[in-house]
Amino acid sequence: MTSLKYMSGFGNEHASEDPRCPGALPEGQNNPQVCPYGLYAEQLSGSAFTCPRATNRRSWLYRILPSVCHKPFQPLHEGHLTHHWDEVEPDPNQLRWKPFEIPKASQNKLDFVSGLHTLCGAGEPRGRNGIAIHIFVCNTSMLDRCLYNSDGDFLIVPQQGKLLITTEFGKMLVEPNEICVIQQGMRFSVEVFGETRGYILEVYGAHFELPDLGPIGANGLANPRDFLVPVAWYEDRRIPGGYTVISKYQGKLFAAQQEFSPFNVVAWHGNYTPYKYHLENFMVINAVAFDHADPSIFTVLTAKSTRPGVAIADFVIFPPRWGVANNTFRPPYYHRNCMSEFMGLIKGHYEAKEEGFQPGGASLHSMMTPHGPDADCFEKASKAKLEPERVAEGTMAFMFESSLSMSVTEWGLKTSNCLDKNYYKCWEPLRSHFNPNCK
Known part of the structure; x- marks a missing residue:
């Protein structure tokens, strides 16, 4: 398994480059005429350009090929994702579910995407206001495909089995009693090591942040320094048969093909990143x-x-x-x-x-x-x-x-x-x- 490193601090401005390419981060400006190592500069914006500085979120990615290089998206029919909340009649009763069943790989191979199921929610992603709660059950890793969420942020809570999550920013190993947040637009792939299950809270139109402490004072609850951000890691890999990029867009899945790995970011800097947190902290x-x-x-x-x-x-x-x-x-x-x-x-x-x-x-x-x-x-x-x-x-x-x-x-x-x-x-x-x- 690839060794993992992290930087700490919630919402901090971070900078990271893969040690195989020292000096990959441009000096003095974000978008030079020619980037080091012949890389492409690409900005990922998680907020409106004109948001106040305290809430403005963006990161610059320096990648081998830009993410725009893909074939057209086509509908993908996998999992049980929905935001149509009127498909059954409302039910005000107290509801409880027994442990959600994980199919055996010999019977039904499911990866993180095909094993996604929407359990409940409210609101609407096109209006950028609402939430959805999903259950994921999977028994196999995502191979030559990744997912990104155009609708909102994913807060992922693994319950059984660990997740090795590869992102454009680097890798994160997330185990039960840890959580991770993959923010809107970030491409990621999930590797699992057997039968795996967990919960996802998706929010449209807002990002997660630390709560105000008020009379508690400066210390308490989740401390910013305990949140971990991955460091840059890239793969320069061509896939002759095609790599599948899956977009969750307006509550539905779409797939596009490209000839290279999307995890080709050699360096990055910014304050808009994926992150993980251990609940024992x-x-x-x-x-x-x-x-x-x-x-x-x-x-x-x-x-x-x-x-x-x-x-x-x-x-x-x-x-x-x-x-x-x-x-x-x-x-x-x-x-x-x-x-x-x-x-x-x-x-x-x-x-x-x-x-x-x-x-x-x-x-x-x-x-x-x-x-x-x-x-x-x-x-x-x-x-x-x-x-x-x-x-x-x-x-x-x-x-x-x-x-x-x-x-x-x-x-x-x-x-x-x-x-x-x-x-x-x-x-x-x-x-x-x-x-x-x-x-």
């Missing part, structure tokens, strides 16, 4: 007196909307931590929310649903649909001795939270065959403890 903030803090204190990344304090999507985790709150029901409280809450489990047992909520599965609690701990969790937590305890040890659950009201796809409700139709029964054993004569 998250600095947890928690309640240390009484009551149960809102899950917003566990936000790793946010994609802001135009309304202050309201996100198109937040990526929230529930890592191992200490519980010390006094005279407090410590698990998550019963709740109705003006946000949509999609949860997944990377490993372990989630404290509020230790049995039915499994790694590789998911749940969706839609706007104002009540949810909370199951009956067993409530009874145990109500009687537990309140002393310092480790919470979520060996566990990593996460939440994609959105201000948008999400619809579930036909694949999610019917085709996948993973919907747990008995989910509602986990609350049926709850009984009344009310006694008007006993305070």
